Amino acid sequence: MIQVHEEETSISVICREIFTTILYPIEYAKVLMQIGYEPIVPRPATTLLLRQPAMILPNIFTYVAYIKNVDGILGCYRGIIPRTCACTVGKIAFDKTSKYIKKAIEDIDHNNSRYSKEEDESCKTFLLKFIGDVVSRIVATIISQPLTVITIRTVAQFVGRETKYNGLFGSLMEIYKTEGIAGYYTGLMPRLIGNTAAIMLFSSSSYLIHKYLVHDEQAKPCVDATMGFIATTVTYPFLVVSNCMIVNNCGLAAGLPPRMPIYNGWRDCWFHLSVTNQLKRGNSLFWRYYMGQKIIVHGEPTSLH
Numbered sequence: 001m002i003q004v005h006e007e008e009t010s011i012s013v014i015c016r017e018i019f020t021t022i023l024y025p026i027e028y029a030k031v032l033m034q035i036g037y038e039p040i041v042p043r044p045a046t047t048l049l050l051r052q053p054a055m056i057l058p059n060i061f062t063y064v065a066y067i068k069n070v071d072g073i074l075g076c077y078r079g080i081i082p083r084t085c086a087c088t089v090g091k092i093a094f095d096k097t098s099k100y101i102k103k104a105i106e107d108i109d110h111n112n113s114r115y116s117k118e119e120d121e122s123c124k125t126f127l128l129k130f131i132g133d134v135v136s137r138i139v140a141t142i143i144s145q146p147l148t149v150i151t152i153r154t155v156a157q158f159v160g161r162e163t164k165y166n167g168l169f170g171s172l173m174e175i176y177k178t179e180g181i182a183g184y185y186t187g188l189m190p191r192l193i194g195n196t197a198a199i200m201l202f203s204s205s206s207y208l209i210h211k212y213l214v215h216d217e218q219a220k221p222c223v224d225a226t227m228g229f230i231a232t233t234v235t236y237p238f239l240v241v242s243n244c245m246i247v248n249n250c251g252l253a254a255g256l257p258p259r260m261p262i263y264n265g266w267r268d269c270w271f272h273l274s275v276t277n278q279l280k281r282g283n284s285l286f287w288r289y290y291m292g293q294k295i296i297v298h299g300e301p302t303s304l305h
Helices: 010-022 024-034 060-075 080-111 118-160 168-179 181-185 188-212 217-234 236-247 266-275
Strands: 043-046 053-057 295-297 300-302
Touching (some): 024 080, 024 118, 080 168, 118 188, 168 181, 188 217, 217 236, 236 266
């Protein structure tokens, strides 16, 4: 979901972190789905609405159970430390940037009082907050990207049972040794575009709906939640491409043939996933239909027909 950080109490922060930790195995499994790893062969079934014959992949809970059977309960939390650090660093960067921009805007506004009408003030307030949120999200994404790279690659090690990325400091050194500074920002561009587009879509749609369609303040949380869900869904392919590029050709089995082609940039990855109908993989947690791509089973690529 879209996250536009506001001031939070200590209790709300603690509750959010606990909730995120509990649900981390689901996020772990989603990352493996996004990079195309399907260890369980799809089974025959029918589509939910039209009842047409189809092959379906295991739901998220079956996938998590598979990870648990292989690595145990603790194994389901592989990568949670860099993930938590990435969230914390990203939030701090977002909040600090937001406060700086807000102060700068207030200083400009104090010296410039061109707007006097209430409608103009409302539009100006939205535009200034919108710009602040977009800039803050860009800064937060850039700063937290190295930790995101470590998280995704740590999770991807499940596929080939590697141990290259072990601990924050060791992982940072491994990336620098093999890829240099640029390695910390692998997959940044699609993530940056996706996060920025999500903020823009969420903010503009929510503003227009509240301004022209829904005026009830009690309905505001529902509208915002709905728009956040839609914005996240629309920009989801950028997340898939970003995670694939983070893993691609990094030395892990998950990012090398036959499990994944070597891409010439994120647009090449986008095109390949688009033509194979894989840009949305991992988006559905329950009814996951097999789309005909190659699936790796016990280390060998197989195609089901």
